[in-house]
Amino acid sequence: MENYHSYIFRTSFPEVRAKPASASSRLGVSTRPCRVLTPRAEAVGGMTLGRQYWRFWMATVAVNLGDGIRVAAFPLVAASLTDDALLVAAVAAAAALPWLVTGLVAGAWADRYNARRLLVGADALRVAVLSALVITFAFDMASIGVLAVSAFLLGVGETVRDTTAQSVVPRLVPTPLLERANGRLVAGELVANEFVGPLVGGLLFAAGAVLPFLANSAASVFAILLILGLPTLSLRATPQPSLESASAGVVKGLRWLFTHRTLRSLVMVGAMVALADSAWFAIFVIYAENRLGLGPTAFGALLAVGAAGGLLGSLLAEHLIRWLRHRTVIVGAIAAAAVTPALLLIASSIWVAVAVVLVTSAGFGIFNVANVSLRHRLTPENLLGRVIAASRTVVLGAGAIGALAGGASGSIFGLEAPFALATGFGLFALIIWICASRRPHLPDFA
Numbered sequence: 001m002e003n004y005h006s007y008i009f010r011t012s013f014p015e016v017r018a019k020p021a022s023a024s025s026r027l028g029v030s031t032r033p034c035r036v037l038t039p040r041a042e043a044v045g046g047m048t049l050g051r052q053y054w055r056f057w058m059a060t061v062a063v064n065l066g067d068g069i070r071v072a073a074f075p076l077v078a079a080s081l082t083d084d085a086l087l088v089a090a091v092a093a094a095a096a097l098p099w100l101v102t103g104l105v106a107g108a109w110a111d112r113y114n115a116r117r118l119l120v121g122a123d124a125l126r127v128a129v130l131s132a133l134v135i136t137f138a139f140d141m142a143s144i145g146v147l148a149v150s151a152f153l154l155g156v157g158e159t160v161r162d163t164t165a166q167s168v169v170p171r172l173v174p175t176p177l178l179e180r181a182n183g184r185l186v187a188g189e190l191v192a193n194e195f196v197g198p199l200v201g202g203l204l205f206a207a208g209a210v211l212p213f214l215a216n217s218a219a220s221v222f223a224i225l226l227i228l229g230l231p232t233l234s235l236r237a238t239p240q241p242s243l244e245s246a247s248a249g250v251v252k253g254l255r256w257l258f259t260h261r262t263l264r265s266l267v268m269v270g271a272m273v274a275l276a277d278s279a280w281f282a283i284f285v286i287y288a289e290n291r292l293g294l295g296p297t298a299f300g301a302l303l304a305v306g307a308a309g310g311l312l313g314s315l316l317a318e319h320l321i322r323w324l325r326h327r328t329v330i331v332g333a334i335a336a337a338a339v340t341p342a343l344l345l346i347a348s349s350i351w352v353a354v355a356v357v358l359v360t361s362a363g364f365g366i367f368n369v370a371n372v373s374l375r376h377r378l379t380p381e382n383l384l385g386r387v388i389a390a391s392r393t394v395v396l397g398a399g400a401i402g403a404l405a406g407g408a409s410g411s412i413f414g415l416e417a418p419f420a421l422a423t424g425f426g427l428f429a430l431i432i433w434i435c436a437s438r439r440p441h442l443p444d445f446a
Contacts, residue, residue: 094152405421
């Protein structure tokens with residue numbers, strides 16, 4: 001998932017318009033129709049997401065539940081193995097590294113190979129790694145090194161699975177229901193990954209160090225069984241040139257993405273929003289303790305409020321986009337997610353903090369649904385995996401930079417500085433999107 005704070009019908013509707021052939025043909029990109037119906041004009045009455053979508057949704061939620069359990073357990077296990085803060089941080093870094101190392105390749109694979117095999121293979125890899133980790137505990141061979149390697153391999157599986165999963169959503173649902181499908185996915189991921197998973201992971205770790213990893217394995221096995229029940233044809237990859245290497249495919253995808261004005265702007269905006277969010281949230285726990293006087297329990301409750309806001313935003317996004325279209329909704333979501341933290345510069349109180357966390361999280365939920373759905377509608381089928389992977393890699397990298405910038409500014413200029421920095425990034429993101437999404441540059445449907 002990109003932050004707290006993605007199908008049976010193809011493009012068979014007569015209203016779907018193909019991308020202009022000129023820009024695509026120069027790059028060797030398929031000109032098969034993109035999903036660009038106008039949400040305001042789409043008739044969704046009588047349409048349902050369908051059995052295949054909900055089977056896929058259950059698999060995605062199961063995997064995210066396992067991820068949430070593991071995310072809570074990994075730092076606890078690391079802390080039980082060493083008192084060295086650097087080594088504990090190294091485990092967290094190993095888990096995040098695969099997106100920067102293998103993310104783009106995962107996108108090329110998602111475009112090239114059968115999606116069902118990739119999903120099952122990624123989950124099977126994670127089951128194998130988790131099983132090996134359990135064995136090391138059983139024979140008292142666990143160490144920080146083993147934990148870090150396991151975190152890296154699990155992260156590799158996550159990059160492949162998440163990229164592939166997001167790229168198959170348009171194949172499972174009618175085009176008019178893309179926003180609804182993405183909203184339900186974001187909501188399910190949020191509940192599993194941020195609400196239930198960490199709570200279960202902490203409880204299981206207290207009962208036994210290996211139990212979280214057994215539960216994570218069981219969730220992945222359940223997801224595999226669900227994915228195997230999906231018809232192969234609905235998850236078939238678009239044929240790719242057999243002689244094209246993965247690196248050549250990555251280059252082609254990046255070239256196409258950065259020649260597409262709207263999607264290029266979305267990547268830039270996503271990066272700026274990630275910079276803004278990470279800048280203040282990286283030091284928020286210290287701010288909450290020193291400025292608001294919150295202890296661990298109260299801070300946890302504050303984060304729960306944020307998760308509730310994200311859930312609300314993801315469920316509302318479909319309706320907002322239908323009423324206001326993507327452009328306006330994204331403007332409001334950026335303002336909510338990246339500019340709202342400025343309120344803590346004006347008034348430092350617990351109720352302002354609650355409002356900031358709630359509104360920013362809701363803004364992120366709306367932004368994620370609008371962003372992903374717009375990407376689904378604008379990207380040719382045979383490039384979707386690479387576009388998704390490139391976007392997520394840039395955003396995750398920007399988030400890491402934002403956290404460092406926020407930490408440095410807070411250390412040098414005081415705990416209020418990261419909020420000012422975040423506001424600057426947020427305003428810049430607003431300017432980028434407002435300028436880039438002016439007519440005639442933005443497609444008619446958005």
